[in-house]
Amino acid sequence: MVEMKTADDLSKAAERARHSKLFVQVIQWRQYRVTNRESGAEYTVNFFVRDGKRFGHCTCKAGMVNVICKHLAAAAGRHVMMAAQHRRSGIPMAA
Numbered sequence: 315m316v317e318m319k320t321a322d323d324l325s326k327a328a329e330r331a332r333h334s335k336l337f338v339q340v341i342q343w344r345q346y347r348v349t350n351r352e353s354g355a356e357y358t359v360n361f362f363v364r365d366g367k368r369f370g371h372c373t374c375k376a377g378m379v380n381v382i383c384k385h386l387a388a389a390a391g392r393h394v395m396m397a398a399q400h401r402r403s404g405i406p407m408a409a
């Protein structure tokens with residue numbers, strides 16, 4: 315798992331994600347399935363908060379060695395959108 319300190323950490327990975335044919339599906343709150351449409355490879359991305367710090371984890375090789383991979387970045391983009399929607403709707407987010 316890797317700590318996501320700032321949006322900047324994600325921006326480079328997000329740039330790589332934009333150039334990849336990645337498809338993000340929501341499995342459940344904070345859990346995503348990212349599919350590479352070119353290779354057909356599927357990865358599971360999880361987000362969690364521990365001691366007020368945000369962490370992400372991906373099941374790909376890069377994710378296993380604590381690198382912010384493009385799958386994590388792609389899922390994070392989706393997650394930020396979902397979190398914003400939650401805030402607007404006034405529904406408290408589950409921890």
Ligand SMILES: [Zn+2]
Nearest residue numbers: 372374383385
């Ligand atoms: Zn990954």
